[in-house]
Amino acid sequence: MGSSLALVYINKQDHTIEQGSHSVNSINDNLEEALWNVELIIKGTVLNEGNTYKKDAGIQGKQNxxxxxxxxxxxxxxxxYGIIDTNSITYLQHGSSSNSLESKNHVKKGEEVVLMLVKTDE
Structure with a gap:
């Protein structure tokens, strides 16, 4: 069975969310087992898309x-599913909105989305 997986991280301080899409092959057919670490599932509506910016990856090395x-x-x-203390979030999508290849999977204004989230210490 093949599927699409969106990795999503929520920042507890400013409610920003970071996402990366990956294509995966499931090693089991059990939905409960596949989603064991999901802490929050929300249904929402995309209000708007902001301007693209550069984010530091946080990897120390010779180059930034x-x-x-x-x-x-x-x-x-x-x-x-779960508990959230805000009525809006900022979803951080990888890629630039001006690059058609990178932005083809970005959410668009007015779309309804379901996000499966995992809280992080960030």
């Missing part, structure tokens, strides 16, 4: 390493 991030503001319409 950064990547393009495009924020999208998401209104939380319904909490399907």
């Amino acid at each position: 390493f950064s990547f393009d991030v495009t924020p999208a503001n998401i209104k939380v319409d319904k909490v399907l």
Whole structure:
């Protein structure tokens, strides 16, 4: 069975969310086992997409390493699982909005989305 997986991280301090999409092959057919670490599932509506900026990857080395991030503001319409203390979040999408290849999977204004989130210490 093949599937698409979105890795999503929520920043507890400013409610920003960071995402990366990956194609994966499932090693089991058990949905409960596949989603064992999901702490929050929300249904929301994309309010708008912000300007792309460079984010430091936080990797120490001889050169600075950064990547393009495009924020999208998401209104939380319904909490399907877990607890959240805000009615909107900022979803950080990898890639530039001006690059058609990178932005083809970005969420668009007015779209309804379901996000499966995992809290991080960040």
